[in-house]
Amino acid sequence: MVQAYNFLSSWQLFPEKCNFQKGIAPKSGNYKIESLDNGQALSFSINWVSLDNEAFYTQYKVVPNDAMQKLEDNELADEIKADIVNSSTLMVVFYKNSLSVLEVTHEILPNGYMRITQAGTDENGKQYKNLEVYHKQLSVLPYSSSVAGVAIRPTKEGVIKHKALSAMEDQTNMQLDQIRQQIELLARQAQEIRKRKELSMMIYEAKLNFKPQIGQVYHLYEKKDSTHILSLVAPQEWGASGPFKQFVSSVKLLADHTWVEVS
Numbered sequence: 001m002v003q004a005y006n007f008l009s010s011w012q013l014f015p016e017k018c019n020f021q022k023g024i025a026p027k028s029g030n031y032k033i034e035s036l037d038n039g040q041a042l043s044f045s046i047n048w049v050s051l052d053n054e055a056f057y058t059q060y061k062v063v064p065n066d067a068m069q070k071l072e073d074n075e076l077a078d079e080i081k082a083d084i085v086n087s088s089t090l091m092v093v094f095y096k097n098s099l100s101v102l103e104v105t106h107e108i109l110p111n112g113y114m115r116i117t118q119a120g121t122d123e124n125g126k127q128y129k130n131l132e133v134y135h136k137q138l139s140v141l142p143y144s145s146s147v148a149g150v151a152i153r154p155t156k157e158g159v160i161k162h163k164a165l166s167a168m169e170d171q172t173n174m175q176l177d178q179i180r181q182q183i184e185l186l187a188r189q190a191q192e193i194r195k196r197k198e199l200s201m202m203i204y205e206a207k208l209n210f211k212p213q214i215g216q217v218y219h220l221y222e223k224k225d226s227t228h229i230l231s232l233v234a235p236q237e238w239g240a241s242g243p244f245k246q247f248v249s250s251v252k253l254l255a256d257h258t259w260v261e262v263s
Helices: 002-007 156-204
Strands: 009-013 028-036 041-049 055-062 079-086 089-096 099-108 114-121 127-136 217-222 228-231 246-253 259-262
Touching (some): 002 028, 055 079, 156 228, 156 246, 156 259
Antiparallel strands (some): 009 028, 009 127, 041 055, 079 089, 099 114, 114 127, 217 246
């Protein structure tokens, strides 16, 4: 069971990364894979929340790399077989009357996500393929969720848990988003202060022939000797190229005696 190690976790669904040819992607979902019977079997616990806030749950276990096994819940299938292809690929196939009705391929992607591909045939005999993408949960729940082709039924307990889970996710995600926005704002403010400080240092090291006034716009130039000078004369007022090496920027003195670049 060593090869199954990468799959043993609680996985959280990325609804926006899913692609469903049959059914509709859920609002949220978890998918839990555990090792049972001293590592001889795998347990799959699956539940998810629909866009209508209806909760669904199913669970099954299988011994990988073994013969066909009976499936307790035979609504979808009566037999099941699983194979660990390698450390990043796990196949589970469901059979009805000895015919394959659903193939579920679990793949560990290079970025650590898990992609599940469900390939089956619908009630009209048309083939379909559903793609789901999961990331590992930071906090492990006592159950898991996802959309799967296995027979799934709503439960009262599942509805209660998922309503609470949904509310918790909404609140914590909102709080984390607020903190992220505050951090981004502070980072932008710090960057602006740093730019003002660098500009102010350049100006206070430049040649000044007058006393700057707060709120007044001035023009910073680089001289031919690479020093700087602050002038009242705008670039367009000099004529052709002016007496300096190059124009740096137009600046304004703020009340805290820092300088800011203006358009």
